[in-house]
Amino acid sequence: xxxxxxxxxxxxxxAKRPVVLATRLPDGHQRLLPDPGAPDGLNAAAAQALREDxxxxxRLGTTDWFLHAYNPPLRLIVVGAxxxxxxxxxxxxxxxxxxxxxxxRRSFASDERFPNVTVSTAWPDEAMDxxxxxxxxxxxxxTHDPKLDDPALDRALKSxxxxxxxxxxxxxxxxxxxxLRDLGHDEAALARIQGPVGLNIEAVxxxxxxxxxxxxxxxxxRGAPVPQKQPQAA
Numbered sequence: 001x002x003x004x005x006x007x008x009x010x011x012x013x014x015a016k017r018p019v020v021l022a023t024r025l026p027d028g029h030q031r032l033l034p035d036p037g038a039p040d041g042l043n044a045a046a047a048q049a050l051r052e053d054x055x056x057x058x059r060l061g062t063t064d065w066f067l068h069a070y071n072p073p074l075r076l077i078v079v080g081a082x083x084x085x086x087x088x089x090x091x092x093x094x095x096x097x098x099x100x101x102x103x104x105r106r107s108f109a110s111d112e113r114f115p116n117v118t119v120s121t122a123w124p125d126e127a128m129d130x131x132x133x134x135x136x137x138x139x140x141x142x143t144h145d146p147k148l149d150d151p152a153l154d155r156a157l158k159s160x161x162x163x164x165x166x167x168x169x170x171x172x173x174x175x176x177x178x179x180l181r182d183l184g185h186d187e188a189a190l191a192r193i194q195g196p197v198g199l200n201i202e203a204v205x206x207x208x209x210x211x212x213x214x215x216x217x218x219x220x221x222r223g224a225p226v227p228q229k230q231p232q233a234a
Contacts, residue, residue: 001030008032009070016072016134020046025057025064039063051223072136073098076217079124079152080142081108084167087210088140089117095218097138102127102152124148128155138163138217140197144172150179157189163220165197165213170229172196194220195229 005021009032012019020033022042031038033046042065045058049069057066076092078085081103089099100118103109109119120127124141128151133139139156140163141149149166156164157180166176173195180190198212199219219226 005030005032012070013072016132016136018050018069018071018135020049021068021070022046023066023068025066033067072134074221075100075131075133075137077102077128077131077133077137077139077152077156078142079103079127079140079148080144080167081105081110081113081119082142083206084142084209084213086113087207088142088213089114091210091214092217093117095214100127100131103143103148123151125151125155128152128159133159133161135160135162137161138221139165140213140217141166142197144168146176146179150176150183153180153193154183154185157185157192163194163217164192165194165216167197167209169196173229194226200227 022033023030034043041060049056049067055068074097076097076099079102081101092099101114102120102124104121104123106121109121139161141152143149177190199216201212203209203212
């Protein structure tokens with residue numbers, strides 16, 4: 001590996017930018033992907049390796065390439081240290097997500113309620129600015145309080161987060177969308193929000209709702225079809 005490629009890999013890691021190190025076999029020539037100058041099909045193969053989070057060997061024409069996927073860690077930012085969050089965190093952790101729970105209400109966001117979990121008691125907009133959601137980050141808001149959820153959603157919509165979900169009824173979500181429109185978000189941006197959050201499995205209890213959320217999150221991450229949700233008029 002050349003010093004230039006090593007430095008570029010380190011820059012990508014610090015920027016939480018997914019890249020692939022492609023090694024041509026058997027001569028060992030290397031390049032980082034995506035790269036507009038790469039041979040036909042190599043960028044597409046690299047994108048698939050990143051989506052599947054797996055390093056693979058591919059043949060393009062008569063040439064074999066080893067594609068080493070360097071993905072940033074999977075993260076989940078949960079806004080609202082509520083009962084559903086307590087059920088959601090273990091599911092997410094077992095699915096490979098590093099979880100941060102954000103809630104300025106210190107009686108909710110305590111180590112006792114969330115042992116062995118990163119907890120932030122900053123206001124959600126400040127926490128999101130610090131955490132900087134990337135393309136491997138999911139954001140879920142659970143408080144039902146516009147003062148907490150809306151700033152987090154505003155920041156999430158300005159980020160490349162791969163999943164954004166917000167708890168609440170269809171009517172609540174319609175009112176939420178109106179507030180976010182007033183903040184300047186267009187329909188394409190608002191369509192990124194899964195609201196009401198979670199797959200429709202008629203969940204009632206906190207663990208059931210958490211299950212519906214993690215199932216939808218995994219479906220979006222893996223590219224599985226997720227039904228469209230139509231909010232009620234506000």
